[in-house]
Every structure is written in C-alpha cells, then in structure tokens.
Amino acid sequence: MRSKRTNPDFLNGVPELLLLSLLSRRPMYGYELVQAIRASTNGTLEFGEGCIYPVLHRLEADGMLSCRRETVAGRSRVIYRVTSKGSKKLASTTNTWQQIVQAVNHALQGTEDGKPAMAQ
Amino acid sequence: MESQPWLNRVRERLARQFLPASYVQRFMGELSDHLEDVKEDGMEAVSRLGDPEQVADDAVTAYKRRSFLGRHPVAAFLVFAISPVIPWFFVWVVLGCVAHNLNTSGAGGDTWFIEHHWLCSLMFAVCSTIAGTLYGELAMWLGIGRKWTLASYAAIGGIAMLCESDSRLSIMPVMLLVQFAVPFAVGWWSIKRKYEQKYAATKVLVFVVSPVVLLMILSCVVSLAMRPVTEWVMGSQAVKRLSPAVFDAVFYSAYLLRHVIPTAVAGLLYCTLTKRFGLGGNWIFISCTVIVTFEAMKLFDFAMEMSRQHILSIPLTLCDILAGFLVPLAIGWWFMRRKREQGQLQLAA
Numbered sequence: 368m369r370s371k372r373t374n375p376d377f378l379n380g381v382p383e384l385l386l387l388s389l390l391s392r393r394p395m396y397g398y399e400l401v402q403a404i405r406a407s408t409n410g411t412l413e414f415g416e417g418c419i420y421p422v423l424h425r426l427e428a429d430g431m432l433s434c435r436r437e438t439v440a441g442r443s444r445v446i447y448r449v450t451s452k453g454s455k456k457l458a459s460t461t462n463t464w465q466q467i468v469q470a471v472n473h474a475l476q477g478t479e480d481g482k483p484a485m486a487q
Numbered sequence: 488m489e490s491q492p493w494l495n496r497v498r499e500r501l502a503r504q505f506l507p508a509s510y511v512q513r514f515m516g517e518l519s520d521h522l523e524d525v526k527e528d529g530m531e532a533v534s535r536l537g538d539p540e541q542v543a544d545d546a547v548t549a550y551k552r553r554s555f556l557g558r559h560p561v562a563a564f565l566v567f568a569i570s571p572v573i574p575w576f577f578v579w580v581v582l583g584c585v586a587h588n589l590n591t592s593g594a595g596g597d598t599w600f601i602e603h604h605w606l607c608s609l610m611f612a613v614c615s616t617i618a619g620t621l622y623g624e625l626a627m628w629l630g631i632g633r634k635w636t637l638a639s640y641a642a643i644g645g646i647a648m649l650c651e652s653d654s655r656l657s658i659m660p661v662m663l664l665v666q667f668a669v670p671f672a673v674g675w676w677s678i679k680r681k682y683e684q685k686y687a688a689t690k691v692l693v694f695v696v697s698p699v700v701l702l703m704i705l706s707c708v709v710s711l712a713m714r715p716v717t718e719w720v721m722g723s724q725a726v727k728r729l730s731p732a733v734f735d736a737v738f739y740s741a742y743l744l745r746h747v748i749p750t751a752v753a754g755l756l757y758c759t760l761t762k763r764f765g766l767g768g769n770w771i772f773i774s775c776t777v778i779v780t781f782e783a784m785k786l787f788d789f790a791m792e793m794s795r796q797h798i799l800s801i802p803l804t805l806c807d808i809l810a811g812f813l814v815p816l817a818i819g820w821w822f823m824r825r826k827r828e829q830g831q832l833q834l835a836a
Contacts, residue, residue, distance in 0.1 A: 397517055398524040415537015416525075417497075420517050421549030424510075428553040445517055 382414075382422050384464060387431060387449060387457040396444040397423065423447055431456055490522045493533045500543035506550055507628065514546055554629045567622055567635040568776035571642045574618050612669035619643045619673065638776045640673070693760070698753055698777040705749035717741050753778050 389395065389403045400423075401416045426432045431453035437446045449457065494515060501511045518536065525535055536542065551557035556566060622639030720726055720741070726734065757774035 396520075398521050401521075415535075415542060416521065417518055417536035417539075417542035418545045420514060420521075421542075421546040424514070424546075425549040425552055442520070444520065445513075 380460065382419070383426060383431075384457070384460050385412075386419070386422060386426065387453055388461070390432065390447055390449045391454060391457055394446045394448040396439065396446050400447070426453065490526070490533055493536065493539050494518060494522070496539035497543045497546075500540055501546060506547060510550060518542075551631055554631060556629055556635075557631045563631060563635055564638075564776070567626060568638045568642045568779065571618060571622065571639055615643045616669060616673045634773055638773050641773070642776055642779075644669075694757065694774045694777075698757060698774050701756070702749055702753050702778055705752055706745075709745055709748045713741065713745055750778055 385404055385408075386400060389400060389407065395403060397419055401419055404412060423432065423434075427434055427447070429452075430450060432447050433450050434445050434447045436443055438444070439446070497518065498511065498515055501514070521536065522533070525531075556563040619636075619640040622643070623636040626635040626639070720737065726737065729737070754775060757778075761774070
C-alpha cells in the first residue's frame with residue numbers, strides 16, 4: 368500500500384533530482400546551478416531562482432550534498448558537491464523517474480492494438 | 488524593484504518565522520551573491536529571483552523539514568505538549584520530599600504548604616516559567632515555530648495549576664490563576680515580542696483559552712444530561728441483579744462516555760474551526776493540548792480524591808486517560824492526515 372504514495376512524493380522531488388544530477392557532473396555554486404538547469408532544459412523550466420537555495424540546504428542537511436566556501440574568480444562562493452549518499456539517491460531516483468516516464472508515455476500513447484492503456 | 492528592498496523583505500519575513508540567525512545569515516549571503524551575479528550578467532535581477540515572501544516561505548519550510556520534529560508533527564506534539572509532564576513530575580516529587588522532611592523534623596510538614604501558600608504558588612509559577620522558556624528555546628533552536636512554544640507554555644501552565652498549595656476554596660482560584668497565568672503570560676509576551684504577529688492574541692484566545700471554557704460547559708451539559716439516565720440505570724432492579732463484573736463494565740462505560748463526549752465534541756469543533764479559517768495543522772494540536780491538559784487536571788483531581796478515600800481505581804484512571812488524552816489526539820491526527828491528503832496543509836511531511 369505504501370508504494371502508492373511514491374509517485375506524488377517523487378514528482379515533488381523533481382528539483383532535487385535535477386540538482387543532484389547536475390552536481391554529480393561537477394561541483395557548482397547556486398548561480399551556476401541555475402544557469403546549468405536553464406541550459407540543460409532549454410529554458411523549459413521556469414522557477415524563482417531564489418527557491419533553489421532552500422532545496423540545496425535541505426539536501427545538504429539530508430547528507431546528499433556537502434558544501435564548502437571557496438574563492439572562485441576572486442569572489443567567495445558556497446560550492447556544493449554530491450556525497451556518496453547523494454550519488455546513491457540519484458541512481459535510485461533516476462531509475463524511478465525513467466520507470467514513471469515510460470509508464471506515462473505508455474498510457475498516453477496507447478497499447479499496440481490502439482486501445483488506450485487505461486481502458487484495459 | 489531594487490535588490491536591497493527585495494532582500495530586506497526576505498529578511499523581515501524570515502525574522503518573523505524565528506529561524507536561527509546563523510541560517511538566516513547564510514541564506515541571505517547566498518541570495519546577495521546570486522543577485523550580484525545576475526547583475527553582472529546584465530539582467531534584471533529581482534524579477535528572476537521570484538516573490539520575496541515565497542522565497543522566504545520556501546526557506547522556512549525547508550528548514551523545518553531538516554529537523555525530525557519539524558517533519559513529524561505528532562512527535563513535536565509529544566515533545567512540546569506531553570513531555571512537560573515529566574519535569575513537573577520531578578518537581579512534584581522534590582516538593583513531596585521537602586514536605587516529608589519538614590514533617591519528620593517537626594517543622595509542620597503537611598501544614599507547611601498551606602501556611603506558605605503564596606510562596607508555594609510563586610515557586611510553582613517560577614518553575615513553570617523556567618520550564619516553558621527551556622521548551623521555547625528548544626522550539627526556536629529547532630526552528631519549528633511559535634505554536635509549539637505556546638503549546639509548551641500552555642501545557643506547563645496547566646500542569647502548574649494542578650499543584651495545589653492550599654486546599655481552601657476561597658484562595659485556590661487566585662493561586663491557580665497565578666500558577667497558570669504567570670508562565671502562560673510570559674510565554675505569550677515572549678512570542679509576541681519575537682514574532683510580532685498581528686493576530687497572535689486572537690488566535691491564542693480562540694485556540695488556547697476558549698477550549699477550557701467550552702470543555703467546562705460541555706462537561707456540565709453532558710453530566711447533567713447523563714445524570715438521570717445513570718441514576719435510573721444504577722437504581723433499576725435489572726442492573727442490581729447483574730454480576731459485579733458486568734456492573735463495573737456498565738459503570739466504567741458511563742464514566743468513559745461522560746468524558747469522551749465533551750472531548751470529542753470540543754476536539755471536532757476546533758478542528759473544524761481551524762480548517763474553516765485555513766490555519767495550519769499545528770493549531771489543531773494546540774487546542775488538543777489544551778483539552779488534554781484540562782482533562783489531565785480533572786484526572787489529577789479525581790485521583791487525589793480517590794487516594795483520599797483510599798479507593799484509587801486503576802481502571803477508572805485508565806478510562807480517564809483514554810478519554811482525555813487519546814480522543815483529542817486521535818481526532819487531531821485524523822484531521823491532520825485528511826487535510827494533508829487534500830493538499831491543504833503546508834506542513835513538511
């Protein structure tokens with residue numbers, strides 16, 4: 368019964384998935400991350416950029432990210448990195464995400480005999 | 488909008504939510520850096536960061552979710568509304584030992600508390616205020632907000648009311664008021680000063696003070712309504728012929744009903760009120776805390792009376808605990824779950 372609650376929870380966690388994915392490629396600071404999200408999604412996702420920091424802080428508190436203040440281009444920045452726990456979480460949520468995308472596509476496109484999957 | 492006023496609005500909003508200064512400082516630092524970066528790229532900075540209130544609220548929600556108590560309202564309820572009973576139990580034991588020693592040393596013992604009732608009242612009030620402040624500081628440290636601070640003060644104030652320092656009816660109401668009102672007033676003033684919340688006084692009045700009045704009225708109504716029925720049942724020949732075990736079961740059921748009905752009605756009313764005004768689920772628990780405390784007072788009073796008569800009954804005590812504690816807790820929990828499922832509750836879960 369508990370697995371039924373997974374999908375709404377998971378959809379709520381899309382920003383976390385994106386952040387973990389981008390940070391797994393290289394450590395970044397907040398503004399860099401926003402630019403990376405915009406570039407990697409072709410500007411499809413619109414969001415208030417200030418809202419990224421609470422998500423980063425929560426991931427840090429959960430042990431998914433670590434941060435350190437470093438000097439980048441002459442300015443002090445808070446650089447975020449993915450931890451091993453974050454990498455594991457990324458792997459599992461990516462897998463779940465792909466399953467959901469596949470299932471939703473399957474339902475939207477219909478089955479091989481042309482009938483909508485939901486009607487079965 | 489200029490970036491500095493935007494940052495000020497975020498800071499003000501965060502200050503009202505009572506987050507730790509170190510977290511606010513870090514968050515504001517990162518937002519300032521971000522604004523500077525956007526400006527350097529030659530873009531309009533403030534519009535890209537979003538609504539300042541929304542950003543601040545997101546930060547508050549995220550911060551609350553960091554702590555276990557913030558993620559689990561029931562655990563917060565147990566810590567802030569129920570656990571104050573534990574330190575008070577120790578205070579009670581210590582005072583009992585003091586009285587015992589005074590008695591054995593010939594200093595008056597049992598009468599000492601009566602002779603020094605104002606000193607005792609003051610002592611209870613001071614202990615309550617200190618305990619309430621500790622719980623308030625804990626709520627602040629965890630960043631889970633003013634409502635739990637208030638719940639602790641209400642619970643501690645209520646428990647302090649239980650500590651009779653004089654049994655004379657003419658003096659007792661004033662002393663009870665001192666023992667409850669002092670810690671509660673300190674808590675309320677502290678919260679009002681720290682949060683500057685406009686409607687704090689109204690909320691406190693509705694959700695903290697009025698449950699006691701309502702519960703007293705409901706208890707009187709239910710008792711009056713049940714009395715003739717109970718007397719008729721207990722006096723009937725059919726009941727007298729019952730075995731003692733069945734008779735006890737009937738008696739306990741009637742006793743339980745007398746407590747369950749008022750608490751259930753009061754709990755449901757306040758849950759509905761909270762929902763109607765679109766307030767957060769914590770207010771449900773505040774009301775439930777008050778109802779629980781009030782029931783605890785009645786339980787204590789009942790237990791004292793029973794112990795005086797040397798007929799302290801464990802089943803009856805358990806019935807009262809069930810009625811007074813579990814009913815409002817279950818109602819509050821059920822409402823929280825329902826509201827959360829409806830997506831109306833912005834609690835971290």
